[in-house]
Amino acid sequence: MAQTIPHVPPEKQLLLNVNGDEAVAYAVKQSLVDVVSAYPITPQTIIVEKFSEFVANGEVHTEFVAVESEHSAMSVCVGAAAAGARAFTATSSQGLALMWEILYIASALRLPIVLAVVNRALSAPINIHCDHNDAYGMRDSGWIQLFVENVQEAYDTTIQAFKIAEDENVLLPVAVNLDGFFLSHTLENIRILPDNVVHEFLGGHRKLAKTRVDYLDGEVPFALNPACPLSIGPLDLYDYYFEHKMHQVEAMKHVLQVVRKVNSEWYELTGRKYGDGVLEPYEVEDADVVVTVLGSTAGTVRSVVKKLRREGKKVGMVKIRMFRPFPHKDIAELLKGVKAVGVMDRGISFGSYGQSYLEIATALYSSKEKPLLVNYIYGLGGRDASPELIENFFKELIGIAEKGYVEEEIRFIGVRG
């Protein structure tokens, strides 16, 4: 297979030693963002602290709005994006929970805001460490949700997020999720693009979609502007609300294709890609046992797969890069012929299962050859997912594949008692 030569080869990309937070801040700096709004106190991240330095140093043109809560931070982004700005904010755990009400407004108004979520456990008890229940809490809010594995991917994905969000067939907000501490506070060396290349990749500043207005009998840019007034999000009862929700349903259908396209463009530009942008399988083709996982643990799982493959075990893994919209068909296709699948969730819907298990079980329901399915709940509140822990449940899954049945559909691993 011919090797694609990236337009910007690695030696032309600047080496940067940064943690995940700084990588996101750097990506935002290069993405010609007009407005950043953030609540600057716990549970905020270094992302906006670092970005505020860029603003203070005059390195960006961005308007930085420090607000009194995350609810306001998202509200400012909604206002700015509705006026045509490229807007960004970042938060974590309880901060994201406080944004919840406005998340729905951002997506329903079709505002391409980008939000970095440093995934951290929700209180109570107070905990500042990593899990995914904060992100899973915004599952139904109409946002696109991407999860990254390492610091390089945090940088890459943040830039890609603006392009995905602003695609005229999408126009939806995007949340870029990176694991608290495991990525946000871990220094790794990454390659970054020159500023002008990022500007070109994004097509410069945000371009506005057009919308038809009857009073002019013509099209105007879809943004609040006194010169050509528009109403956005007014009262909409049982006469039209449902139809407007269908617009969101339709927009979500376009996302998979756009995410794949942006992933390919990024590969041509930088030489880096993440599977097809949606799912990143590894050694799945002939595998009897496959584990699915989101976030930074994907790397640890892959290293365990490599070790077990060296021992001759037929195992594989799928990194789920996009959780919303969920790629049901793609994952069912990938898992065809697999004997047992372990679904890892760093979160749980109390009284039910882990959130990605529910998706994968749904995806497999119509499959003719259903694999056995086990949900592994792990790492709540930042508990470490060690290679040993992962290897142990791989071995358990191999046993399940051999036996041909599952005793416990949900297993809590790395927990006392």
Added chain:
Amino acid sequence: MISYVSHMLVLPYVVGDVVLFVEIRWHGRGGQGVWTVSNLLAVAASYEDKYVQSFPAFGPERSGAPVLAFTRISDEPIEIHSMVYEPDAVVVLDCTLLGSRAIVEGLKKNGTIVTNYEDEPSKVYGVIGVEKGEYRIYTCPASRLALEVLKRPITNTAMLGSLLKALPIVKLESVFKAIEKRFPGPIAEKNIELVKRAYNETQEVK
């Protein structure tokens, strides 16, 4: 066939398709610059085209409490994102931590211990609580050197110099470059001097 090197003794002789993968654990107390020195080593290795990771034992740092940091250095992209459980080497910035079992916990057989220590070398086994021959132990009078050079008992950069004597995983020049990037001029100069002195005064306990 690629073989994975985790043992330090062969490191200076790494050739061909042998892949370097090293995990180092730093022990110190909150405020001693444990994470900073872990970052310095990672940055220095990145200047030599290695893939690196550096992170603290995740928690709010409290001044004076025992803290950990970890450095991973590899020829290949580092996929793993968990804590370090079986380090190749541990570096101890503060000799009052030496009696703790945490120092040798998980340390690979024949792994390296590099410690700030200035007493009789033969006593160090008893202080750490290990048998002679279990690990390779190096000592450096880092507290004294730091006081002489920096006029402050900050031993992190001294122990980085000491580590490089025990394990030549990166060039001293790369460390100097990392220090110059991290600290302003005069402070960088002092720290570079300290690294050199610590490097020279580090000895293997025979």
